[in-house]
Amino acid sequence: MAPATLLKYHAQDGPAEEYTHVKTESFHNANTPASPNARKARHTNVAGTDNSKDEELKSPWILHPSLVLKEDVLQKWGKGEGEIPDPDEVLDLKEERKGWHGYVEWELYPERKARVKEWMKGFDFPSAPEFQFVPLPKTNPILEGVRWKQYHYALGKATKDIPAESWLWVQKEKSPDMIHILQFPYNGEPPRDRLVSTALTTNEDHFVRNHGGIPEIDEDEYFLDIGGLVNEPKRITMAMLKDEKLFPRQSNIVTIQCSGTRRIEQIHQYPGDGDELINAPWGEGAIGTARWTGVSLKKVIKYCGGLKYPDKPMHLEFLGADTYFKQGEVYNYAVSVPWRKVKANEVLLAWEMNGQPLPKIHGFPLRTVVFGYIGARSCKWLTRINVLDAPSEGPVQKKEYLYYNSQVGKHNVTYSAGFSIQDMLVSSAIMSPVDADQIIHDGKIKMRGWAYSGGGHWPVRVEVSNDGGSVWYEVPHEQMSEKYFYAWRVWEYDLPVDAEGWLELVVRCWDNSMNTQPTFVRSAWNWDLHVTSSCHRIKVFSINRSRPKTAAKLKMYEESGIPFFPITKPSAVPLESDERYAIEMAARGGRDPLE
Amino acid sequence: MAPATLLKYHAQDGPAEEYTHVKTESFHNANTPASPNARKARHTNVAGTDNSKDEELKSPWILHPSLVLKEDVLQKWGKGEGEIPDPDEVLDLKEERKGWHGYVEWELYPERKARVKEWMKGFDFPSAPEFQFVPLPKTNPILEGVRWKQYHYALGKATKDIPAESWLWVQKEKSPDMIHILQFPYNGEPPRDRLVSTALTTNEDHFVRNHGGIPEIDEDEYFLDIGGLVNEPKRITMAMLKDEKLFPRQSNIVTIQCSGTRRIEQIHQYPGDGDELINAPWGEGAIGTARWTGVSLKKVIKYCGGLKYPDKPMHLEFLGADTYFKQGEVYNYAVSVPWRKVKANEVLLAWEMNGQPLPKIHGFPLRTVVFGYIGARSCKWLTRINVLDAPSEGPVQKKEYLYYNSQVGKHNVTYSAGFSIQDMLVSSAIMSPVDADQIIHDGKIKMRGWAYSGGGHWPVRVEVSNDGGSVWYEVPHEQMSEKYFYAWRVWEYDLPVDAEGWLELVVRCWDNSMNTQPTFVRSAWNWDLHVTSSCHRIKVFSINRSRPKTAAKLKMYEESGIPFFPITKPSAVPLESDERYAIEMAARGGRDPLE
Structure with missing residues (x-):
């Protein structure tokens, strides 16, 4: 077969992030680039923009500020020039039942679903944010969920407040230091170290993965x-x-x-x-x-x-x-x-x-x-x-x-x-230390984490490695939480570490059916990025104070008041005196061979 | 040995970048946080800051706007309150010779060196930028070299203009699309693909790694x-x-x-x-x-x-x-x-x-x-x-x-x-495609690159792999440039690729002494991050149009006018019709076992 003309997409040259990072105090700050065939209606005047036409719009219903309604579908809903159709009029959505706020029944009403499908075609919703080929936003929430907020907004009063109300429940019911993976629908996980400090997770810390708003x-x-x-x-x-x-x-x-x-391990690698x-x-x-x-x-x-x-x-x-x-x-x-x-x-x-x-x-x-x-x-x-x-x-x-x-x-x-995906497989994670930690220790590094197997199995053995998975140490049963048929075990272990420099710490779990984890992320990568089941690996920089040379250098930093961390910060002092260097080089016979 | 109390440095929580990204049109935009014991002199008034005291300073010599002189060393140079010592007075540096602009002789004048050493102690130069634990700046130049500009500025008229003059030579003598790794001292490399388009590199494209200014x-x-x-x-x-x-x-x-x-491979990994x-x-x-x-x-x-x-x-x-x-x-x-x-x-x-x-x-x-x-x-x-x-x-x-x-x-x-490091070792690189490329092909992917061995050796064989380095293909000699005792060879090859999804393309070179490259970055990582000699690996996403399912899906995208790239952008259309799904699932006997 002849070599192809390549059609290549360079991730580096990829589209700018079509996405506005969230400020947690504001739900409505998304900016959608207007499509040529679109018109925006706004809550408020924006200084310097001509909203006069929008202001005249007859609809009592106010669109989400960044929602874009397509011009060519306006007529469809029986509206004239300059009018925006009202979803409450068009769709007639109501809360289904007394005492059930935020619940709209869809599955029992096919005509309602069909009508919403048509209505949704009238909008240019923004694209999903690209965060896989670029670094994750450093914000918290990490991702906002602009489109999903807009979906809810677009259907009118029965759903439009759900994103804001759901966020209030997050603040009320979850720990204040949750890592908000996605603001809406809410996805969040607790700080790593605290999660494995007890075998039972508190309600405030328990992760949440919602697919919609909170009724x-x-x-x-x-x-x-x-x-x-x-x-x-x-x-x-x-x-x-x-x-x-x-x-x-x-x-x-x-x-x-x-x-x-x-x-994130799959995202970062593939x-x-x-x-x-x-x-x-x-x-x-x-x-x-x-x-x-x-x-x-x-x-x-x-x-x-x-x-x-x-x-x-x-x-x-x-x-x-x-x-x-x-x-x-x-x-x-x-x-x-x-x-x-x-x-x-x-x-x-x-x-x-x-x-x-x-x-x-x-x-x-x-x-x-x-x-x-x-x-x-x-x-x-x-x-x-x-x-x-x-x-x-x-x-x-x-x-x-x-x-x-x-x-x-x-x-x-x-x-x-x-x-x-139904039955869950055997898996585990190191929760402390975390990737890229630079650790001063005296020959042992404390590791903590969890191990789990679903599908009718339970974790019986946890093993850790300090060398990327050649030599494994079993975590003693005394350092693991109780066995349950349907639950994880949390564990901790003082891992012997002699070597210095970058090491790869690894964990794997064996369940009662002798299942264990694939070796690398690559071993089980899958398009939808589910079940990152491979051995969990983190890189840590080991600084072993039980070694005299290291102890001496650390002492020098301490006495001079110069911070040692991060390791990439250049040393402010010479690494070795000229005198010492001369002695060392003489002992090595100089740089060049004898003859 | 008892488990240590860990002193950990979390890279994620690291210091904010102590570094202002360069705008190429301005050399003097660095911002150094003022130390408590420091005073700044400025070229110009900054709106809203009180520069009146600075304005009164007697020195005819104007400091770099972000240079910080330590208060407690001012007296040392015989200056009173409110005076800034003039380096031209204190150091008396001159250009050494007629016709040698930008050259100051140091090695022949130990007293001059000693005086400069003392003088340099009077400044709080900024820290080196941290770019290893955070993503590289997306700027070009990638790094500016603020400290090195300031070193030159701090010594007065004999050296202060060298950074600006050197940058002019970059613009005059190098290709306009160079990747400026570091603005000063200038470090730059040409675009990947062009570098291997000829066996001899043009003067404009030849990489530059300077350690100081350009005399x-x-x-x-x-x-x-x-x-x-x-x-x-x-x-x-x-x-x-x-x-x-x-x-x-x-x-x-x-x-x-x-x-x-x-x-960058070492930086990204360790x-x-x-x-x-x-x-x-x-x-x-x-x-x-x-x-x-x-x-x-x-x-x-x-x-x-x-x-x-x-x-x-x-x-x-x-x-x-x-x-x-x-x-x-x-x-x-x-x-x-x-x-x-x-x-x-x-x-x-x-x-x-x-x-x-x-x-x-x-x-x-x-x-x-x-x-x-x-x-x-x-x-x-x-x-x-x-x-x-x-x-x-x-x-x-x-x-x-x-x-x-x-x-x-x-x-x-x-x-x-x-x-x-004297003799250079055997090495190679893939210059096209590049990491994270998503490639539509018909069963072959064109690769291009270079291979080199120094220290008296030359490259004799280049091999590439599409599977991370299990199976290797030799690049035919017809697709490699001529052999020279002291030079690289550029090569290209149409690599057979059947598989789809993320693949790891790899290259390695063998020299005439049978030396070849270590397998992974990890294999030869070293603290100073020199000679990244391991097999060069890139990830590409393979989309093989010679497969009917793939061809059909690509055609659908083409006909519907929806861009296929990037792959992470969700499909705007259902992946499979309900009818087709039903047929396929029936053929598989449904989701669950029979009994």
Whole structure:
């Protein structure tokens, strides 16, 4: 075959970031470049711009300041020159139920969905931000989620305030020092070191990976509908669920993990899918462990007379009250798990997290908790359970959380080419030290981290290495937290380190089925950047004070009051005296050979 | 040994960049935070600051606007309150010779050097910029060299204009699209692809690694002093050198390489020494090949009656007219090579580069060209040759260009622990494609690059890999440039590539002594970040249009007018139709096992 004319894209020359970094105090600071065929309506006059025409617009509905409505679709909604159609008029969206703020039902109303799909075509929403070929923003939130805010804004009063309200819940319910990976829909993880300081994660520190806004549901008005291929469809209230005469209480310590955990390692080495909803650049903290209390879904299904075809490979679909967008269409969050999983009492309908009512941000008043599965199946703000004879057709189940082989990419990807991520695999992470740390020690470096295996397994062995994975040290069982069937173990270890300079510290976990982790990020890279399951590696610069030369040099820095760190800061003093140099060189026979 | 209390430095939390990015039109925009014990004098009033006191200062000499003079050393120079000492008064520096602009002699005047050392203590020069733990600035110049400009400024009229004048020579003599690694002292390399488009590098494109400013020397006023342990010390003019009755003409094609070539790979993976003079973040272009013409230094030494001790391990020290700073002291550039090297006719005193007079920036009117050695020994603006019985004591020879083992770092480094980099090793680079390229091809990817071996060797074989270095393809000899004893070879190859997704392309060279390159950057990392000699690796995203699925998807993008690149931009269209998905999933037996 003849050599091709290359069509190359140089990442270095890539597009400027089409994205405005967030200031946390303002939701509405996105700047979208206006398309030639577009017009903007603004909240307020911007000094120096001519908004007079916009000011005359008749609509009582005010667009998000950076939303752009396409000129050529205005007529479609029966509007004349200079008029902006009002989504509340056009779409007529309402909150579905009393006491269910922020909930719009989509799946029961196909015409409503279709109308929104048409309406959404009227906007030039901004592109997803490019953060994979460029360094991550140093902001917190790291990413804002401008498009998703605008999606919510574009549909009018029923959804437009949801981004702002959700952010208030983040501030109310989460630790103030969370790492906000994505502001909306909220994705956040706690500081590394604190996460592994206890085996159970506090509610404030537990990671959050939401796919939409946070609905506010009155527990007294709450009910759950169970339907589909079940013998006796039922509507169940919280009072019924909490009635121990109806349903025995179940409580389990369960680790929930996002399949995006440690995604930054894949992003940094091999960028991949930007995804419709931003593939959040998670660190090692998209995992948490809590005691969840509620009832086994199995008992609830039994209460509904059982499944119509219990011996077939049935799926139970969970629908949430949150709104999800995918390629210009709107959905309620929907995922499913196989009946086998429910039958094993591994799916909880939970209302308590660590002995407290569920926080709003974690699914109040009721969510599913699916043991050993990807977190995405643990549906929050549960509205409905549908019994199906196949997996959910919801985009989160069908089109996302798919695990591709390493040759799949934008050029050839199809949903069917990936397999569905359900059971979670064996994994681990070093939470302290962190990558690029420069550490003065006396021959040992303290490491801390977590280890986990899902899918019915548990971590039995943790091993660490100071040499990139040639020699491994087993973490003694005394330095690991208790074993649970459905939870991680946190660990710590004083790793012997003799060598100096840059070392690669590595961790790997073995589970009770002898599964362990692939060696390198490369070994399991996949287009959607899921499950970074390879051995976790960090680089640290080792400075071993138990070595005399090192101790002497450190002492010199200390006595002279010159900071030693960072190591790349040039030494302010000569590295060696001329006298010492002469002695050393003489001992070496000078620079050149004898003859 | 008990586990240490860790003293850790987190690079992420490191100091803000103490560095103002350069705008090329302005030399004087550096901002140095004022120290409590310091006072600034300024060229001009800055709106809103009180410069009235500064304005009253008596000195006719105006400080660099961001230079900071320490209050407590003012008295030392006999100045009263409110007076700034004038370096021209205090130091009395003059240009050394008529027709030698920008040349100050230091080595012959120890008292002058000592006085400057004291004077330099009066300033708070800014820190070296931190660019190793943070991404490189996207500016061009990448780094400015603020401190080095200020060193020159601080010494008064004899040196203060050198940075600005040198930059003018860059603009006059180098290609406009050079990658300016460091503005002053000037370090620059040409665009990757062009560098390997010819076996001989044009003078405009040849990389430059200067250690000081560019002197402007009148050829008619030029002479070279040869002294030290030579039988008949002589002063030699250009006219004498060019007199073929005195010295036979010698002309060679020689590759000169900076030992910093490809340093960015070390920086990105394992940061190291920031160095006194910035360890410039070179790419793959700090190498160039030219036909150099002049006379063999051996003949000139013969003309001086030969060496006093020709059988001893003598060194020939070359001194340049440029000024070099090291840890608060001042020097002329000085390096040395062994007599053996000269005896082999491998050291040229050159005045022609590719048939043209030496450009100013490359050492006009005379420089040394040392074949097969690190470029640093090819001394520009040659003023003097000293015959010594040991290597030069100049800091460039003694304290820099040292090759350390991987456990040496700021905590234990001594000059004697490194060996002196003289002979250059076998190396190579891929110049096209470049890292992170996303390439549509039909089964072959065109690669281009260079391969080199110094130290008396030459490249005989070049091999490339598309799989990270498991399977290697030899570049056919027809696709390599001619062999020379002292030069690189440029090459190109249409690499067969079947696989899609992220691939690692690799190159390695074998020289005539069967030397080849270490496997990974890690294999030869060293504290001073010299000679990145490992196999050069780049990541490219392969999109193989000869595969039907890929061809179909690319066609769809083309027909819909949606740009395909960058790959991380989410697909604007569904990846697969619902109908196709259903067919594919049925063929796979659905998501779950049968029973």
